[in-house]
Amino acid sequence: MATLPLAGIRVLDLSTVLAAPVTATFLGDFGAEVVKVEEPGRGDFTRGTAAGARSPYWAQEARNKKSVTLDLRTEQGQHLVRELVPRFDVVITNYRPPTLKKWGLDPESLRVLAPDAVLVYVTGYGLTGPYRDRGSFDRIASAFAGLTYVTGDPDRPPVRSGYSTIDYMAAYLGAFSVVTALYHRDTAGGGGQVIDLALYEAGFRASEDALTSYATAGKVRERLGNRNPQIVPASDFTTSDGRRVSIHAGADALFRRLGTLMGTPELADAPEYGTRAARAEHADALYATIADWAAAYTADDLTKLLSDADIPASPLMSIADIAADPHYRERGTLVTVADPDFGELPMVAPLPRMSETPGSIRSTGPALGAHNAEIYQEMLGLSAEAVAALGADGVI
Secondary structure, X not given: OOOOOOOOOEEEEEOOOOHHHHHHHXXXXXXOEEEEEEOOXXXXXXXXXXXXXXXXXXXXXXXXXXXXXXXXXXXHHHHHXXXXXXXXXXXXXXXXXXXXXXXXXXXXXXXXXXXXXXXXXXXXXXXXXXOOOOOOOHHHHHXXXXXXXXXXXXXXXXOOOOOOHHHHHHHHHHHHHHHHXXXXXXXXXXXXXXXXXXXXXXXXXXXXXXXXXXXXXXXXXXXXXXXXXXXXXXXXXXXXOOOXXXXXXXXXXXXXXXXXXXXXXXXXXXXXXXXXXXXXXXXXXXXHHHHHHHOOOOHHHHHHHHHHOOOOEEEOOOHHHXXXXXXXXXXXOEEEEEEOOOEXXXXXXXXXXXXXXXXXXXXXXXXXXXXXXXXXXXHOOOOHHHHHHHHHOOOO
């Protein structure tokens, strides 16, 4: 196998739940050596409810990482982390600014220790601004970014995404920023730098033209359920077996194909449907017509019929559907990895796919503190007795 592209890059993961540690996971997938610092005796939140446990979630999101324990609340723990930081190319953390300052992990302190390191701060509201000291999670970031407000049916209260979407979007932004900063440092002759990423910003960047439309026309994006106000038809329809199929035929050429497939080619030339603007204006009647047609087919038959006609469509997939789907496995979007506790465990593959330097899963999430001896003795040069004493004192 080709050398992984981030081989030789060391990442210190001083974070928990969820965007920041997943940023480190993405880097580890492509070869970075990632050392994750965890709370002694308990470990990371994603380990599970039992102290030091290994959940399937942990097996996936802590893959390709080494685990060391360290109590950052203690003076000795803060001394040890200051010893670790200069030995890493990248440091990732997500504590609030007051905590960062209290523990000596703020940008000013770490830049003195490691001027050539890339320092990544994934905080709720960023390191600056009037809300910088507030805490946040994916749900809060979604609310603040405006995503929750526009999600759901127009006659019901807003809902958040079913997954921690913003956390993962922020992780992708975080990983992208690290690679960009490393390129600047190692190829363009630059030094280290601070990456200041607010969790909500990842969600806000996905808000399409909401801000520009508001600024130029005073238009506030509202909830529209499954519909897109500018692209019609593009929605989900119930099939004869009670499932739902998503259909996108909003472009004129696609709509003409759909009309022909439905046995009503004249729809594409009707004044009320002949242009995108006209279809948007008469969406209710058009959707009722499509719904009646779709209801005569099962989800699988309808999807095949549409796909064969080169009209984008897909059933709404549950995780059970995904686990059984041949495309996911044959393409390698999900892979099965041997895990010491869970056996053959399917999980999301390293993404994106790269032709020459693909990512890899070299290990699943480690046992709590499994690499204490390696990191503290081999990297920091502490004796076995000193490491044992730190453990006895609860520092590690």
